[in-house]
Amino acid sequence: MDADADFELGADYASERDERDPLADLADRFYDPDDEWYMDGNSLGLLSEDAEDALDRAVSEWREMAIRGWTDVDPPWFYYGEQLGDRLAPLVGADESEVVVANSTSVNIHTLVGTFYDRTEGTKIVVDELDFPTDHYAVRAQLRQRGVDPDEALTVVESRDGRTIETEDVIDALDDDTAMVFLPSVLYRSGQLLDVEAITEAAHDRDILAGFDLAHSVGVVPHDLSAIGVDFAVWCSYKYLNAGPGAIAGLYVHEDHFGAKPNLAGWWGHEKETQFEMNQTYTPAPDAGAYQIGTIPILSAAPLAGSLDVFEETSIEAVREKSLQLTEYLVFLVDERLPDCEIGTPRDPEQRGGHVAVEHPEAYRVGEALKERGVVVDFRPPNVVRICPSPLYTGYEDVWEVVEQLKRVVENREYEEFAERGSGVT
Incomplete structure (x- = not known):
């Protein structure tokens, strides 16, 4: 990671990082569902105009x-x-x-x-x-x-x-x-x-x-x-x-x-x-x-x-660099804003893929509450909310907003409004 990994809090900082992102324009080629923050690209990527x-x-x-x-x-x-x-x-x-x-x-x-x-x-x-x-x-x-x-x-x-x-x-x-x-x-x-x-x-x-x-x-x-x-x-x-x-x-x-x-x-x-x-x-x-x-x-x-x-309009190395920056930023925000959550993904960037495992004892219900707020994530047993800032169509402001939504769900215990995990597709 380079010196840019010295992150700051605040939506203005996230917006400024997006303005400097060399891959930001690629997001315009993807269909992003309205009124949602899509953080599940590690399960299913979004449709692009090209596809x-x-x-x-x-x-x-x-x-x-x-x-x-x-x-x-x-x-x-x-x-x-x-x-x-x-x-x-x-x-x-x-x-x-x-x-x-x-x-x-x-x-x-x-x-x-x-x-x-x-x-x-x-x-x-x-x-x-x-x-x-x-x-x-x-x-x-x-x-x-x-x-x-x-x-x-x-x-x-x-x-x-x-x-x-x-x-x-x-x-x-x-x-x-x-x-x-x-x-x-x-x-x-x-x-x-x-x-x-x-x-x-x-x-x-x-x-x-x-x-x-x-x-x-x-x-x-x-x-x-x-x-x-x-x-x-x-x-x-x-x-x-x-x-x-x-x-x-x-x-x-x-x-x-x-x-x-x-x-x-x-x-x-x-x-x-x-x-x-x-x-x-x-x-x-x-x-x-x-x-x-x-x-x-x-x-x-x-x-x-x-x-x-x-x-083919960028390089896999550039995609990786942005992915590491976004996941590092996500980890930073969880550390700073969510004391009730833990990071289950290696902090060493050389040992981290493209998504972050955010751990919470009520991870399933937290995920359900996030979906109600328009944040698309997924749950993996026993205690993981997987959050994926997929680099071709996700920005720093998206990550900031998702962590803000997660903070409200956890601090206000909004997850208690949802049923425990049952059988079926999750």
């Missing part, structure tokens, strides 16, 4: 070109997954051939973990207890399909404080029978950014594969996957990439692993040159494109094309 235009363009291509869209539009739908992968590659620090847009995040975990697990001699997979649940569901399913007991083969790194995972604990969990480590880059609850480079290096020193789920970091944290030597990675596109609910996912495979046959083989992962020869023998694409399975859903992928237009 909307790209979707409208795809619909027009379908209407006007029909089946010819596969070959005669620009870019041709036939190569859409690869073309979007090329555009995503700079955000994750990879060569274009190493990235493709395909499938869903869960499907990509299944195909990559399964494929690479079968190529190793070890039996154990190192995960951590604070992972997003779908990662464990998929890894356990892959182990069961191979007749391996997940309770024996999963090495689960435990948290020392219920919030974070220590790098040294991950490294200590690696042994001679470890096949791979598969971890999130950012913990979904606390927002901790793990040390991808140190974990990868330690794994490779022991001939162990290193894979990561970048769902909570892609689009807000720069990565250098190829240079670090990460073996594979997966991510979704609907959080910081702002590609829409259920948008198509992405994946990365290091070039050292090109040529492997994916365990979940499908026609769309066949080499493009001979795909329409309709051969019964599967020939995988020579790069990350091999991990495509079904035909790319154009209308699900098109908004990503538009959202990447926004990123």
